Amino acid sequence: TTAVALSGVTKVYGRGDNAVLALDGVDLDVRAGEFVCLVGASGCGKSTLLNLVAGLDQVTSGAVQLTGDSLDGPAVRPGFMFQEPALFPWLTVAANIEVPLKLRGLARADRRAQVAELLETVHLTGFGRHRPHELSGGMRQRVALARTLALDTPVLLMDEPFGALDAMTRDLLHDELERIWSQRRLTVLFVTHNVREAARLADRIVLLSSRPGRIIHDTRVDVPRPRR
Numbered sequence: 001t002t003a004v005a006l007s008g009v010t011k012v013y014g015r016g017d018n019a020v021l022a023l024d025g026v027d028l029d030v031r032a033g034e035f036v037c038l039v040g041a042s043g044c045g046k047s048t049l050l051n052l053v054a055g056l057d058q059v060t061s062g063a064v065q066l067t068g069d070s071l072d073g074p075a076v077r078p079g080f081m082f083q084e085p086a087l088f089p090w091l092t093v094a095a096n097i098e099v100p101l102k103l104r105g106l107a108r109a110d111r112r113a114q115v116a117e118l119l120e121t122v123h124l125t126g127f128g129r130h131r132p133h134e135l136s137g138g139m140r141q142r143v144a145l146a147r148t149l150a151l152d153t154p155v156l157l158m159d160e161p162f163g164a165l166d167a168m169t170r171d172l173l174h175d176e177l178e179r180i181w182s183q184r185r186l187t188v189l190f191v192t193h194n195v196r197e198a199a200r201l202a203d204r205i206v207l208l209s210s211r212p213g214r215i216i217h218d219t220r221v222d223v224p225r226p227r228r
């Protein structure tokens with residue numbers, strides 16, 4: 001079943017002499033449960049594509065569907081992670097993770113239980129009372145991941161989420177993300193310009209080229225790893 005579908009998506013920024021054709025007629029069908037990495041040189045339209053799927057920006061023409069399961073189903077709200085964790089600095093780690101739970105209208109006892117579970121999921125049990133500035137970059141990004149998971153969405157959109165981290169921390173987070181993706185049966189669209197990172201994570205790699213942004217390769221990767 002299809003979780004995310006782009007058909008004939010074109011995005012033009014600006015107008016007249018300043019117009020930039022960032023994406024030119026992009027078709028992409030992402031199946032539920034797929035881990036897709038979008039790769040390509042800087043400026044090829046990776047972030048643009050992700051922002052359009054997220055609904056953070058509008059297509060110039062074409063259509064984006066995001067249903068998480070079947071295209072007949074209702075639209076889902078995806079989780080989005082950026083290179084910066086964008087935590088609320090004045091809130092504790094637990095309170096940051098609790099924000100989506102409040103938005104979802106969960107009762108206090110349920111929120112507490114879920115925060116504890118999410119902290120465990122990202123291996124941060126015991127850090128709930130800390131503030132973001134007391135944590136390392138990798139830990140902050142794990143808090144951001146927990147907060148995104150608290151949305152309980154089937155689709156994760158990630159724009160170079162580990163790009164600012166050192167290689168060792170990134171390796172650890174790759175392992176964690178892979179485990180969480182598998183356990184929660186998530187559909188992931190992951191932007192990176194790091195081909196090694198894509199090879200490590202993806203079961204499908206989509207390569208974009210720039211001027212104009214188009215898909216020039218779309219390859220399934222057979223990754224030897226425990227499957228669901």
Ligand code: ADP
Nearest residue numbers: 013020041042043044046047048051083159160
């Ligand atoms: P990345 O390569 O990680 O996508 P960029 O530096 O290309 O980062 O873009 C960072 C932000 O700046 C994005 O939100 C993007 O939409 C915006 N941006 C990129 N290029 C331009 C531009 N020419 N004019 C205005 N905004 C831009």
Ligand code: ADP
Nearest residue numbers: 013014020022041042043044045046047048049
């Ligand atoms: P990538 O994420 O692959 O680095 P982007 O999606 O950020 O690429 O950018 C694709 C193209 O669109 C680039 O030429 C970039 O400069 C341009 N662009 C991105 N955002 C904007 C914007 N807000 N305004 C104008 N041009 C933009």
